[in-house]
Amino acid sequence: MRRTTIYAWLMLLPAMVLLMAFTHYPAIRTIIASLHSTARGHRASVFVGLANYERLLSDDVFKQVLWNNLIYGALTVPVSIAIAISMALLVNYKLRGRGFVRMAYFTPTVLPLIAVANIWLFFYTPGFGLIDQIRGMFGLAQQNWIGQPDTVLYAMMVVTVWKEAGFFMIFYLAALQSISPSLYEAAAIEGASRWTVFRRITFPLLMPTTLFVSVNAAINSFRLIDHIFVMTGGGPNNASSLLLYYIYQVAFREWDTAYGATLTVVLLAILLLLAVGQFFFFDRKVHYK
Amino acid sequence: MSFFSVANLGRAAVVVGALAASPASAVNLEFYFPVAVGGSAADTIKALTAEYMATHKGVNIKAIYAGSYGDASAKAITAARGGNAPQLSVLLSTDMYTLIDNDLIVPFDDYVSKPEMKKWIGGFYPAFMLNSQADGKTWGIPFQRSTPVMYWNKKAFSEAGLDPNHAPATWKELVSISKALTKKNANGNVTQWGLRIPSAGFPYWLFQGLAIPNGATLASADGKKTFFDDPKVIEAAQFQYDLAHKYGVMAPGSIDWGATPKAFFEGKTAIMWTSTGNLTNVVKNAPFDFGVAMLPARKTRGAPTGGGNFYLFKDSTEAQKKAAVKFVQWITAPEQAAKWSIATGYVAPRPDAWKTPALQAYVKKVPAALVARDQLKYAKAELSTYQNSRVTKIFNDALASVLSGQVDAATAMKSAQAKADAVLKPYR
Numbered sequence: 166m167r168r169t170t171i172y173a174w175l176m177l178l179p180a181m182v183l184l185m186a187f188t189h190y191p192a193i194r195t196i197i198a199s200l201h202s203t204a205r206g207h208r209a210s211v212f213v214g215l216a217n218y219e220r221l222l223s224d225d226v227f228k229q230v231l232w233n234n235l236i237y238g239a240l241t242v243p244v245s246i247a248i249a250i251s252m253a254l255l256v257n258y259k260l261r262g263r264g265f266v267r268m269a270y271f272t273p274t275v276l277p278l279i280a281v282a283n284i285w286l287f288f289y290t291p292g293f294g295l296i297d298q299i300r301g302m303f304g305l306a307q308q309n310w311i312g313q314p315d316t317v318l319y320a321m322m323v324v325t326v327w328k329e330a331g332f333f334m335i336f337y338l339a340a341l342q343s344i345s346p347s348l349y350e351a352a353a354i355e356g357a358s359r360w361t362v363f364r365r366i367t368f369p370l371l372m373p374t375t376l377f378v379s380v381n382a383a384i385n386s387f388r389l390i391d392h393i394f395v396m397t398g399g400g401p402n403n404a405s406s407l408l409l410y411y412i413y414q415v416a417f418r419e420w421d422t423a424y425g426a427t428l429t430v431v432l433l434a435i436l437l438l439l440a441v442g443q444f445f446f447f448d449r450k451v452h453y454k
Numbered sequence: 455m456s457f458f459s460v461a462n463l464g465r466a467a468v469v470v471g472a473l474a475a476s477p478a479s480a481v482n483l484e485f486y487f488p489v490a491v492g493g494s495a496a497d498t499i500k501a502l503t504a505e506y507m508a509t510h511k512g513v514n515i516k517a518i519y520a521g522s523y524g525d526a527s528a529k530a531i532t533a534a535r536g537g538n539a540p541q542l543s544v545l546l547s548t549d550m551y552t553l554i555d556n557d558l559i560v561p562f563d564d565y566v567s568k569p570e571m572k573k574w575i576g577g578f579y580p581a582f583m584l585n586s587q588a589d590g591k592t593w594g595i596p597f598q599r600s601t602p603v604m605y606w607n608k609k610a611f612s613e614a615g616l617d618p619n620h621a622p623a624t625w626k627e628l629v630s631i632s633k634a635l636t637k638k639n640a641n642g643n644v645t646q647w648g649l650r651i652p653s654a655g656f657p658y659w660l661f662q663g664l665a666i667p668n669g670a671t672l673a674s675a676d677g678k679k680t681f682f683d684d685p686k687v688i689e690a691a692q693f694q695y696d697l698a699h700k701y702g703v704m705a706p707g708s709i710d711w712g713a714t715p716k717a718f719f720e721g722k723t724a725i726m727w728t729s730t731g732n733l734t735n736v737v738k739n740a741p742f743d744f745g746v747a748m749l750p751a752r753k754t755r756g757a758p759t760g761g762g763n764f765y766l767f768k769d770s771t772e773a774q775k776k777a778a779v780k781f782v783q784w785i786t787a788p789e790q791a792a793k794w795s796i797a798t799g800y801v802a803p804r805p806d807a808w809k810t811p812a813l814q815a816y817v818k819k820v821p822a823a824l825v826a827r828d829q830l831k832y833a834k835a836e837l838s839t840y841q842n843s844r845v846t847k848i849f850n851d852a853l854a855s856v857l858s859g860q861v862d863a864a865t866a867m868k869s870a871q872a873k874a875d876a877v878l879k880p881y882r
Contacts, residue, residue: 206557226851290713291705292647292722304641312654312707314858400654401708401854417528419844420556 198426217427238386248330253337274332282395314404484540488526547585548838551677561591584835594763596803609742610724621747632703635724648703650723655711666756683871730826733799746822755832
């Protein structure tokens with residue numbers, strides 16, 4: 166009995182050590198750091214209680230990046246999912262050149278986000294970028310998509326959706342192929358329309374996949390910021406800045422590590438809420454019985 | 455199991471490497487450098503370092519490419535905080551107060567004799583020393599320094615019926631000439647802009663190219679106070695906004711720094727403002743005859759300086775510091791400074807470097823290289839304060855909000871000043 170317990174702990178040990186060292190310990194250190202001031206030169210770090218959190222409340226940039234991130238998530242997640250499902254349905258049919266279309270849809274996923282950002286930077290360049298060259302053919306004026314506060318965030322969302330939808334398509338494609346054909350045969354006998362088939366059979370049976378994909382997409386909307394570095398640097402006037410990018414700026418450009426830690430705690434809390442919410446509340450409803 | 459043996463192997467390799475590389479008395483130096491312009495900057499630094507080691511025995515210098523200016527400073531500060539600082543690094547001259555504030559660097563004064571001090575440090579262009587000295591001490595040695603200049607497309611000038619050899623010399627001319635250069639097609643869409651002043655990347659820097667001729671200073675010399683709400687600053691910001699929205703000679707919205715030379719080569723803009731560090735790039739790639747001029751005057755001529763300085767890090771032995779200073783003295787000496795300037799387009803930071811035969815021959819071939827040097831007479835300090843990144847970001851955000859038409863210039867600059875005051879208060 167005792168031997169098996171020790172054995173079990175030994176088996177768990179390597180994973181636990183890694184998890185503690187690289188996830189739990191840094192998280193706890195971050196929380197501790199957020200309660201202290203930033204050490205600068207001769208001024209050591211001192212305990213300041215919740216002062217850093219009070220600063221959050223009066224920090225306009227923080228409010229803006231949080232709002233940006235919410236819009237960014239609220240739009241990129243459903244749009245990526247909708248496009249991923251459409252693409253999966255399309256390439257699930259026996260159409261000519263299916264392999265080629267599948268590959269084309271998947272290509273953006275294979276590219277590193279930095280490369281994607283550079284491609285889109287060229288697309289968006291006012292005057293001689295791809296989009297403006299096409300607009301020019303139709304006599305339209307040039308547009309500075311990533312140089313204006315009111316369009317830049319949406320321009321960045323397009324990049325994200327373009328990059329992510331193909332990846333999510335793979336999961337939907339796998340899920341579609343595991344749906345039993347007898348269900349579709351039954352629906353065909355009943356004379357159900359294609360829309361009814363999708364609404365009543367396909368979509369409900371894809372729900373576990375949708376849950377998995379939406380958790381990932383939501384987390385990615387807080388986690389993937391490489392394109393912001395390359396394309397806008399968060400500008401103009403923070404219009405395209407997201408929470409993680411702001412954390413980077415505060416912690417590694419301004420070297421205000423304590424405030425950076427405070428922002429990180431906020432990010433951790435949001436991600437925790439997302440994960441907990443999605444697994445505990447939605448998980449019960451997704452499995453079709 | 456295998457993890458441990460790999461770690462041991464690694465340790466053994468380090469020991470063996472150290473034994474093999476260093477004779478008993480050699481001084482080892484690590485030196486981080488950033489590269490911000492295209493061309494052969496990295497190769498030139500490595501070649502110069504190798505040349506130094508070949509001629510000076512007893513010192514090993516490891517020149518480490520550290521990315522962009524931002525990356526290099528992040529790397530150096532992270533390394534220094536982790537107790538593993540490089541002995542020497544080229545970082546933005548504007549990082550000076552931040553590095554002092556974090557107690558990471560030492561001034562050069564203690565490692566140079568009085569006469570050397572006068573001859574060496576006194577020999578740099580005074581404009582470059584503005585961002586290099588504080589509290590009566592010299593914390594940075596000018597190395598890859600630059601200043602913004604105006605490049606113009608002579609072919610576009612001729613086509614517009616303008617004198618191709620006369621660049622706009624005043625703001626008034628800048629507007630009228632740029633208007634003549636702005637071309638529209640049948641649909642009323644602009645096909646060639648008159649002027650391009652990048653406003654993304656280093657917005658405050660090119661903005662200073664407007665503010666300084668207008669008689670405005672963005673920050674005090676001690677880095678503890680900003681003057682963002684000075685009416686002359688507001689006026690300059692308004693002018694930059696007007697160039698796009700009132701006079702219609704510049705594209706609206708924020709204008710990318712990196713794509714600026716390309717837009718110039720493609721004929722999308724007839725005049726561009728960018729760093730003199732881009733000169734070699736323009737010489738190589740412009741498919742038309744071009745000119746280089748000083749930035750146009752308002753009340754006076756004027757421009758900021760820019761670029762990187764050598765810094766001496768605190769966390770190193772006395773022997774290392776002495777060796778590091780000797781190396782910096784050598785690499786900024788006329789012959790080396792000339793080589794460096796020719797390879798990159800950076801302004802050789804000392805008058806005596808311009809007297810070397812190499813640089814004199816180069817100026818005969820590329821007379822445009824002299825413009826930046828001559829502009830130094832009018833140059834002022836680049837925006838640099840304590841908590842520099844944060845204060846600069848406050849200013850950049852405010853300028854972006856003005857240029858995009860979100861807020862009027864006076865309101866934006868006043869609120870930026872209030873924010874900067876809050877950050878800098880503890881330092882006064």
